[in-house]
Amino acid sequence: MKNVKRNTIIIFIVTLIVLYFALKDQFTQVIDTLLKVDLKYILIAICLYAMYIFLKAWVSYISIGDKKKVSLYEAVKHNIITQFFNGITPFSTGGQPMEVYMLHEHGIRPTRATNIIMQNFIFYQVALVLFGICAVVYNQITGVLKYNALLHGLIIIGFAINAGVALFLFLVAASKKFTRTVVMSVLKIGTKLHLIKDLEKQKEKWDERLDDFHKYTKELKDQKSLFVVGVLANFVSLFCFYAIPLFILYSLHDFTSMHLFETLTASAYVLIMGAFIPIPGASGGIEYGFSQFFGCFIGGSQMSVVLLVWRFITYYLGMITGAICFNFHQGGKKK
Numbered sequence: 001m002k003n004v005k006r007n008t009i010i011i012f013i014v015t016l017i018v019l020y021f022a023l024k025d026q027f028t029q030v031i032d033t034l035l036k037v038d039l040k041y042i043l044i045a046i047c048l049y050a051m052y053i054f055l056k057a058w059v060s061y062i063s064i065g066d067k068k069k070v071s072l073y074e075a076v077k078h079n080i081i082t083q084f085f086n087g088i089t090p091f092s093t094g095g096q097p098m099e100v101y102m103l104h105e106h107g108i109r110p111t112r113a114t115n116i117i118m119q120n121f122i123f124y125q126v127a128l129v130l131f132g133i134c135a136v137v138y139n140q141i142t143g144v145l146k147y148n149a150l151l152h153g154l155i156i157i158g159f160a161i162n163a164g165v166a167l168f169l170f171l172v173a174a175s176k177k178f179t180r181t182v183v184m185s186v187l188k189i190g191t192k193l194h195l196i197k198d199l200e201k202q203k204e205k206w207d208e209r210l211d212d213f214h215k216y217t218k219e220l221k222d223q224k225s226l227f228v229v230g231v232l233a234n235f236v237s238l239f240c241f242y243a244i245p246l247f248i249l250y251s252l253h254d255f256t257s258m259h260l261f262e263t264l265t266a267s268a269y270v271l272i273m274g275a276f277i278p279i280p281g282a283s284g285g286i287e288y289g290f291s292q293f294f295g296c297f298i299g300g301s302q303m304s305v306v307l308l309v310w311r312f313i314t315y316y317l318g319m320i321t322g323a324i325c326f327n328f329h330q331g332g333k334k335k
Contacts, residue, residue, distance in 0.1 A: 029301035030308075032250060038113040041251035042309065048240040048247065049313050053079055055237035059123060059230050061100075063116045069106045077325055078102050084322025087315060096121070102329075111209055114248045123230035125166035128271070130231070131238050132159055135268035144262050145296055146230060146267060151289070158272040180210055241314065242267035245294065249302075258297045288313065 004206045032155035057079035061072045071077075081102070082095030089095075096117050136159075139145050147155075158253040171178045183206050246263040258266075277285035290307055297307060 005016075005093050011306045026301045026304065030304045032302045033305045036308075037251040037305070038253065038255075039251070041247045042313075045244045045247040045251075045309075045313055046317070048244050049317065052237045052241040053083070053318070055240070056120075056124070059233045060116065060120055062105070063120055063226065063230065064108070066108075069108060070103065074106070078197075078328070080318070081326045081329060082324055083318035087219065087319040087322070115173075120174065120230065122166065122169045123174065123227070124234045125162060126231050126239055127161050127234035129159075129166055131235060131242070131264075132162065135265040135272075138261060138265050139269075145266060145293055145306050147292060147296075149262050151273070151292055154273045154289070155269060158274070162272060178211060180207075183210065238268075238271075239264070244313060245306055245310050248306050248313075249298065251309075252302055252305060254298070254302065258294075262297065266296070269293050286315075 054076060057076040058072065058078065061067075061070065061075035064070045064075070078099055082099050085098045087096035099117050100110055100113045103116070104110055108116075108206065172182070184203065187196060187199060187202050187206065190202075191199045196202055242264045245267060246260060247257060249258055249263075270286060270293055273289045274286045287307060290310065291303060294306065295303060
């Protein structure tokens with residue numbers, strides 16, 4: 001809870017800074033523009049975000065494969081709650097442990113739950129990298145995005161991090177030897193830092209967990225169709241997420257400044273760049289990237305409004321609904 005409070009304060013401060021720079025020179029124009037938005041396009045943007053959440057939850061649901069323990073409704077609720085924990089933690093790392101906990105409430109062993117979540121994260125990372133490659137190829141062909149050397153470097157770093165994470169997870173899932181080497185190295189470091197007292201006892205405990213973990217992984221290797229479906233579903237969910245700025249722009253009665261492929265490309269670049277920003281929600285960095293990439297097409301008060309509405313729908317709305325669902329969450333019954 002201390003971390004939640006601290007990170008909430010960080011988010012609040014960064015949000016105020018972003019609002020200051022977005023509004024300081026054009027407060028009246030931004031407010032006037034906001035008051036003229038066409039709400040039906042904002043509703044479409046919100047529906048796209050809801051579809052993004054639903055598809056990710058559906059992948060979790062089919063990965064679990066036991067509707068008696070976790071229904072589709074519960075999978076969606078879990079995914080909404082993870083938006084809150086992802087939003088308040090650096091690198092969006094808080095959602096996965098919370099999801100393991102919630103699945104355990106439904107009678108799914110922690111090792112099995114961890115396997116499912118890691119598998120779903122692989123699906124997501126592969127889809128993210130594939131979408132990123134498509135965006136880079138499209139931009140190389142068309143040259144629609146113009147950016148400076150700093151952004152170019154950040155994009156390369158972000159792309160390398162996402163690809164590296166996907167490769168690392170593949171190795172963890174596929175190689176028991178690799179996973180054991182990583183775990184034992186961490187345990188040894190923990191012992192040297194006096195965080196672990198009985199190294200041998202911890203080794204025995206983790207060996208048992210790794211056996212359990214890779215038993216489930218072996219079962220999943222035989223379900224190649226699940227991998228294809230999981231990646232495709234995540235690809236479509238990212239498509240929905242990346243298209244949101246276009247409909248926010250349409251809500252401002254601007255139907256010519258950007259087209260779908262330009263929007264998808266700019267959005268993919270923003271998300272790739274935001275992968276390594278160590279602030280909850282990548283706050284500050286995401287807004288900077290968005291203003292730079294989308295600034296190739298729009299500017300002035302229009303840019304500020306699109307940025308603010310986009311950030312609210314894709315970040316704050318998820319955190320708010322996730323916090324509400326978490327407060328009403330009563331846990332599941334172990335079956």
